[in-house]
Amino acid sequence: MARERKFSTDELYHATERILLKHGYEGFSFSLLAEQLDISRGAIYKYFDNREELITNYMLYEMKLFLEELKIIEEYHSFDEKFTFLLELIFKNSTVPQMIEIGRRVPINENNKVKENIGQLENLHLDMYKHLQGFIDLGRQEQKLKASIPDSLILGIIFQSIMIPNHFGISPSEWVQSIKEILCHGMLKND
Amino acid sequence: MARERKFSTDELYHATERILLKHGYEGFSFSLLAEQLDISRGAIYKYFDNREELITNYMLYEMKLFLEELKIIEEYHSFDEKFTFLLELIFKNSTVPQMIEIGRRVPINENNKVKENIGQLENLHLDMYKHLQGFIDLGRQEQKLKASIPDSLILGIIFQSIMIPNHFGISPSEWVQSIKEILCHGMLKND
DNA sequence: AATTAAAGTAACACAAGTGTCACTTTAGAA
DNA sequence: TTCTAAAGTGACACTTGTGTTACTTTAATT
Missing domain, CATH: 1.10.357 (Tetracycline Repressor; domain 2)
Known part of the structure; x- marks a missing residue:
């Protein structure tokens, strides 16, 4: 029924880990994460309401x-x-x-x-x-x-x-x- | 010649430490620091160019x-x-x-x-x-x-x-x- | 009392992040 | 083939932070 996903949840978690280790909790942003995953920021909000x-x-x-x-x-x-x-x-x-x-x-x-x-x-x-x-x-x-x-x-x-x-x-x-x-x-x- | 300072360098450093411990490096901002010291943000730029x-x-x-x-x-x-x-x-x-x-x-x-x-x-x-x-x-x-x-x-x-x-x-x-x-x-x- | 210069303020233009929403794309079901 | 709904996009309004600047305040000097 649906379109193919551009990123798996595992990929997302791995990118999250990389960003947290590099930038710390306060330095984490959806913008950074979207960039890492090569998707638009809005796509992440389909799965998570916020940081x-x-x-x-x-x-x-x-x-x-x-x-x-x-x-x-x-x-x-x-x-x-x-x-x-x-x-x-x-x-x-x-x-x-x-x-x-x-x-x-x-x-x-x-x-x-x-x-x-x-x-x-x-x-x-x-x-x-x-x-x-x-x-x-x-x-x-x-x-x-x-x-x-x-x-x-x-x-x-x-x-x-x-x-x-x-x-x-x-x-x-x-x-x-x-x-x-x-x-x-x-x-x-x-x- | 000059007006009295509202905050000492020591006070500023102590506030800096508090903020760094609480918010981490990425969570540190001049806005937070100014608020802690009860001065305007601009005043800090008299002494330091940036974070x-x-x-x-x-x-x-x-x-x-x-x-x-x-x-x-x-x-x-x-x-x-x-x-x-x-x-x-x-x-x-x-x-x-x-x-x-x-x-x-x-x-x-x-x-x-x-x-x-x-x-x-x-x-x-x-x-x-x-x-x-x-x-x-x-x-x-x-x-x-x-x-x-x-x-x-x-x-x-x-x-x-x-x-x-x-x-x-x-x-x-x-x-x-x-x-x-x-x-x-x-x-x-x-x- | 007038002058000086450091101390402090407030507003401006800018940058980067947030959350939302109408929209497009696309794989599979009907 | 058409329809559906999940996946993804891009723009909008908003917030928070930045660095600069013209301005005001104030304590000491002349």
Whole structure:
């Protein structure tokens, strides 16, 4: 019945991601996005009422993909295996923490779809936390984690670690290996 | 000879910081700044030609203050003392890494004052690195730091650590203490 | 008291973004 | 082939921000 689409939703989300990373939340505009996709600005309004709606939709999309992968953590049964899996997952999805950061900038919006999206995002966030909390609980159970360190810091420092800028272009495998070493046993020699 | 100023340069820089933290680089405007300072937008143009010039000037101001404090690191002579000092300094100046991040967003500008500011900023950045490199060199000399971990990661993870969001409001002293523990000896028990 | 010059204002022309709407295009159903 | 409805366009009115300029205000100097 309908005409062929000039851009897929996936293409749109990818362009959205590129723009958000380059220009930040406040620098994002439908004009930029339309330009990137080589379509008219008006076409985007066929699918999204405004910036907030588009961006929260994009974040839902990203978050769902990430959660899908994160769930695999349950297939590993030791703390060590889960830890290795988690670090690699986060490095593979290195934009996720940045997007979570950008997500904090989305202003409260009257639009019901936006409210609904934000609600759903919060649920996914909770879902994510459940999986991560399970990981930490196991670490505590196995007596692997230092009791004095709060859960939120353990998760926070793991997530934050992937945002450390690798200015000198250390190879990814060495980089991740070193981060893991610091997170597990610190940067100081033991003796 | 002149009329009294309605706002000091310090007030202007503080307002600039508030706006940058709240709205990001792209969300910063002279209109917002003028509103915050309760002056007309035009008044700002008496001192700065445009956004880039103002923001690079503000960053120079912040960077100089930070470097002034950082220099005190030379007064400590052991690696441990320097480390403690550095962590506390960074936590006291928690906006500095965010500002460095925002600084990366400033586009190349034809304005000569902006070019000059960016040049000066790069020099201060180098200056900062010299002090930090000295700190790391000492750690290597004292055989405190693990040889396998690259310098840039050691500095990167220290700087990044202060941006970990403390969602659950852990008390600052416990928070910093725990971060120091992880950075030094990791989150896993040794045995 | 008159003069000076820095400090500040308000209005202008311009640029870029927003959301809307009447319009055209086009693939498939009738 | 004709019709339909989704897809896309381009123009319109509006808002917000920019950089400039002629203007007013004011505190110190002469």
